[in-house]
Structure formats: C-alpha cells, structure tokens
Amino acid sequence: MTVITTPSPLNTVYEQDYLMWLEMTSEQLRTGKLENLDIENLLEEIExxxxxxxxxxxxxxxxxxxxxxxxxxxxxxxxxxxxxxxxxxxxxxxxxxxxxxxxxxxxxxxxxxxxxxxxxxxxxxxxxxxxxxxxxxxxxxxxxxxxxxxxx
Incomplete structure (x- = not known):
C-alpha cells in the first residue's frame, strides 16, 4: 500500500519563503502552538x-x-x-x-x-x-x- 502525503502549509512556506517560515516557526515555538510545526524541515535545519x-x-x-x-x-x-x-x-x-x-x-x-x-x-x-x-x-x-x- 502506497501512502501519499501532501505537504503541510508550513512545508510549502518553507519552500517558498524561508524567512517567513523561520518567523512562523519561531512564533509557534514561542507560543507553544506545536501541533502545526513543520517538524521535518525544523529537524533538517537544526542538524x-x-x-x-x-x-x-x-x-x-x-x-x-x-x-x-x-x-x-x-x-x-x-x-x-x-x-x-x-x-x-x-x-x-x-x-x-x-x-x-x-x-x-x-x-x-x-x-x-x-x-x-x-x-x-x-x-x-x-x-x-x-x-x-x-x-x-x-x-x-x-x-x-x-x-x-x-x-x-
């Protein structure tokens, strides 16, 4: 069975506007709104x-x-x-x-x-x-x- 994943809105932002993605991610972390974090790209950036x-x-x-x-x-x-x-x-x-x-x-x-x-x-x-x-x-x-x- 093939699982098709669609990019999250934040994943799309990451690809289109890196600075905006950073600011949005920072705000989400600061305010504790972790449910919509773009974890994959966040981990990539930290590494x-x-x-x-x-x-x-x-x-x-x-x-x-x-x-x-x-x-x-x-x-x-x-x-x-x-x-x-x-x-x-x-x-x-x-x-x-x-x-x-x-x-x-x-x-x-x-x-x-x-x-x-x-x-x-x-x-x-x-x-x-x-x-x-x-x-x-x-x-x-x-x-x-x-x-x-x-x-x-």
Missing part, C-alpha cells in the same frame, strides 16, 4: 546548524595550522599579516568553544585531519615540498590554541 558549526571549526583550525606552519618554516617571510591571521583564527576557534563547549571533543577528533589539510595548504602557499612539514603536527592542541604561542 544543518550543527554541521555548520563543525565545518566552521575545521576550516578555522586548518587555516590556523597552515599559518603556524608557514610562520615556523618561513622565518624570513614572516609578516604581521600572518600574525593577524593566526590571532584571528585562534580567536574564532576559542569563541566557538566558549559558546559551544561540546565542540571540544570534536576538535580533538579532527585535529590530526585538520593538520594534514593545513600541511597540504602550507606546502601549496609556500611552494615548499610537503615533506618539509612533519607528518605529525609538531604543535600540540594546547599550543595551537594558546593566544601567546608562536612557533620559533
């Missing part, structure tokens, strides 16, 4: 938000590690711009961890993969052979996130 937090953390960590490697291995090319980028991406990561402490285990989980990506990007940006950079991160997670640390 998407979680994924975006993780992707942002990874992206910032990769850029941070890339610049720390550049800073360490291209001493004669160090610039204040590199220091700014290091500081900026550390700050973004630390803010994300402060707002969402549950990201800390995820950071530990992806650190090595992010290092490999940062290593690859550092090789591309510097023109140095990737073998210049160690296979395993020479920096601990604590050093990487320490606002006062720069590799020498």
């Amino acid at each position: 998407s938000m979680a994924r975006k937090e993780k992707v942002a953390l990874e992206s910032n960590l990769e850029v941070l590690l890339m610049h720390l490697l550049k800073y360490q291995y291209q001493v004669n090319k160090r610039t204040s711009s590199w220091r700014y980028t290091i500081d900026e991406h550390r700050s973004r990561i630390l803010k994300a961890l402060k707002v969402s402490p549950s990201l800390k285990p995820y950071l530990k989980q992806v650190f090595d993969d992010c290092y490999q990506e940062g290593r690859r990007k550092a090789a591309i940006e510097t023109g140095l052979n990737i073998s210049t950079f160690p296979m395993r991160s020479p920096l601990s997670q604590e050093e990487t996130l320490n606002p006062d640390f720069l590799p020498e």
